[in-house]
Amino acid sequence: MSALLSATCAVPAAGAVLTAALPAGSSESRRRATKAVALGVSAVTLVLAAVVAARFEPHGDRYQLTESYSWIRSFGITFSLGVDGIGAVLALLTAVLVPMVMLASWHDADPGPAGPDGTFENRRRTQAFFALILAVEAMVIVSFYATDVFLFYVFFEAMLIPMYFLIGGFGDRAGGPESARQRSYAAVKFLLYNLLGGLVMLAAVIGLYVVAQDQGFGTFDLPTLASAVADGKLQLSGTAEKALFLGFFFAFAVKAPLWPLHTWLPNAMGEATAGTAVLITAVVDKVGTFAMLRFCLGLFPHASKTFAPAILVLALVGIVYGALLAVGQKDIKRLVAYASISHFGFIIMGIFALTSQGQSGATLYMVNHGLSTAAWMLVAGFLISRRGSRLIADYGGVQKVAPVLAGTFLIGSLATLSLPGLAPFVSEFLVLVGTFTRYPAIGIVATFGIVLAALYALLLYQRTMTGPVKDGVRTMPDLKARELAVVAPLVALTVLLGVYPKPLTDLVNPSVNATLSQVHETDPAPAHPVAATSGGEQK
């Protein structure tokens, strides 16, 4: 039994403790040491997550590199880890983004100027901020690797705690005196929504255990339960399965978030620092969509099929609604948040279309949305930190004074509107085509999303970056080396995965097949199939 997975989880967890324990102080050198330690830990985590993805054998067993330690024996709860292609890819995404977020947030948690008595407001701010980020990373990675339902639940819930403090405790400097109140409101709203979802899920987790135990499966082990469900050895009554499905799904739909459970997201992303906003939308929320694929489809195949059309409609509403709301925003970060709501609609639509294109597309979408939104949001954060305002109307003509900033922001915008050649196009098109083959009408309406995405992304670019140079913008410096080091890898990955996504699809495809066969679903066959050789070699 290799300990690779637990090491990948343990490194950031230990790093969080270490960072928090570093000597506090207001001197620049102490802060820099703290940041360096945290960044170093996240780099090691990245290497480990990459090794996991590289070691994963796409055509091997469903779950690989498995580990299991007994935990609460009387309830059959174990600390079990294992990875499939989807989990490997998403954990890697997390590990890629966290160092970027840290670098981008380098000065976000520096203590403010000393007070009149020469003391600082909070001397442990820097330590806390970076330790919290590592804690989130550890918990998210455990969630992607967990193969025990209860273990997953615990970490799914626990990550709310560090996220809560990140949102409530650290804002960008754009807010006025109102901002502390706004921020704490956003943090509480985030917590309430997600706790409510978590409670419902807890009920379902217990319910599942009760039902399974009655039939001799007193375990929380996901592979055991899923294969028992698939073989018919574990039979849930129709009502029970539907109730349990809804219990799990509700929690995931709050986190993802799916319309109409989305309203916490714009507040949270708007008030938090840009780095935290990226953690929310690109990392933590992905656990929700990932869990739909793994738990909802794997454990409740019949209910998944029953509810799929209704969920698709909600997802579709989310796509259009999120995009329309994004068009109407006055605040840059809230605009990005509504755009994300639209994108989560696409991801959920891809999952519940129950086709291999849809699900492969949805998985790639999680990765691509993570990369592209991170680039977009972090550059927006750089912009906001320069001007001290989140209002779109306060900007104009940035392109003239800071062309590199404007250029990278444009690339982020183009990725968001899914321009071919950039990664999000691949996933968005797969989701659309995968939905269309089963539900043509839904696929067609969803296609309107591509027009609306162009509208909100380019409107934002036009209003902030073009036109005459506004007063507060005139002396704005261009991107610094540190900021460029954040954006450049994200842009490079977005381009690479747009032109050559094969390394990802190779990892993801077999896991998607396995998921689909659990649901007993096959792709709709074309009416008049033709040989798809395309003049080249067949794959």
Added chain:
Amino acid sequence: MNSLIPLLVAAPLAGAALLLLGGRALDRFGHWLATALAALSFGFGLALFSDLLGRDAEHRTVTKHLFSWIPVNGFQADFTFRLDQLSMTFVLLITGVGTLIHLYSVGYMAHDERRRRFFAYLNLFLAAMLLLVVADNYLLLYFGWEGVGLASYLLIGFWQHKPSAATAAKKAFIVNRVGDMGLSIAIMLMFAEFGSFAFGPILGSEGAAGGAHQASEGKLTAIGLMLLLAACGKSAQVPLQSWLGDAMEGPTPVSALIHAATMVTAGVYLITRSSAIFDLAPDAQTAVVVVGAVTLLFGAIVGCAKDDIKKALAGSTMSQIGYMVLAAGLGPIGYAFAIMHLVTHGFFKAGLFLGAGSVMHGMNDEVNMRHYGGLRKYMPVTFVTFGLGYLAIIGFPGLSGFFSKDKIIEAAFAKGGTEGWILGLCALVGAAVTAFYMTRVMVLTFFGEKRWQPDEEGNAPHPHESPKTMTVPMVLLAFGSVFAGGLFAFNDSFLKWLEPVTGHEEGNSPLAPLTVTLLTTACMLAGVALAYLVYGRSPVPVVPPVGSPLTRAARRDLLQDDFNHAVLVRPGSALTATLVYFDSRGLDGFVNGLAATIGGLSGRLRRVQNGFVRSYALSMFGGTLVLVATTLLMRSV
């Protein structure tokens, strides 16, 4: 030889990447590098062309597979390129005219501080357009298609410090996206129907029939209509024409590139490439000819009313592309002539735009033709080359446009029946109106008395001939405007070249070819004469007269923007505003009420930690309840 095909795209793409990432070091010679790479791509094109010519006419389709792009179960999109007579024609046009426009821009943009970036975008434009025409499947075509959209966005908005330019760029991209939606849906329909969207399997190749023959007519009609929507976007056809006039905000070489060699020709390419689908979907074809006929008149009417030289030419482009779309909608009667007109138009329209740019260059960037006049003496090279382009576009016998437009009008009549008469007459009227508005442009600009006005800073214009880098491309394009049509028509050489790809039918025209030619020439002369009577005989007022209601509407592009505004923009804004309100009050109000209740129970949310502890305590309490309740409940289910 096949491996040269990817290099066609790679050369300008490398140029774009180098120039964008290379930094200031490239400022001194970047424009020459970009021009050289465009020329290199043209060189590759010529090499491939001679290779194709050396092959048997029926075996001129070559493909090159690079790598698997998006491999997902049942879904296969590859980076595979295809070169046949149709794409070869486009490659030569794009790279040939494109290189000349690069060369011209060296002079035209000499004083722009962001010249390096301009050339990077020009190179990107070529690369995207080349990808579009050499792609071997619809998804890769879509890649190039949207790449063209991006490049046009960047170039139309090149002077983005001007709000009007930034708005025009965004408008072009978004209107085009509506068309792209059509292409997306078409590809999805193909995938659902055939399990593929590659050209060979669906459209057939080299004699083998493709899957299109098995599909129902309804499906093919749906695919055809969606492809038409896509074509309307890129080719600025009614109802997606509104971006084209505003796109004149870009530097003039961009207008030449968009209007002649790239972008607007993409729609015609798409329809011709998909001929196997349209031939089996007569209703879709009818839609195509209707769009073409309406647009050719729409653009011509708009062209008559504009005082801005570039906008008058833009109306003309819309109209000429309308001719091509009309011809492509006629099926095998018209495909080859659509492409032939596309190529000759590429020469003379590029020449006209470059000429217009040259005039602006000498006139302090003035675009209002009412402020021109008598320029022939001051800019002789521009006058002669522009004049030859003018004669070509109105179809003066012997010049390029004469041969290609005449063929389209013949083909329209050859459609047969009432439909043929209607289309033929539309095309004839269009020819007369074309002659009218182009004569108007010619007279207002080069003839008559000087109506020059000082610019905003009070500098009187001192018109002068443009530098060599600008005039040489104009002269070369003028050669094309004069001779290309005759060369293509000689011995039907162009038709024979394309026939293996597009097929050809004669149709049954109610009129003899000579009759059509005479009618066309008569219409053209009538248009010229009328324009001369109105504008050539009496002084042209500097301030435009009020004009008839039609003129006033035409000045506002036949109210296209008013229409879009009333039907789309205003309701759209209202909807968005309502939803924003609803999202923060309605949906959120409920949750806020809940939060306030919790907050109210425990005092105000003054400190972050407080809110957290209370919420968490509440949830733990709730959790215990849930635990007990579900255990009881699930036992009973």
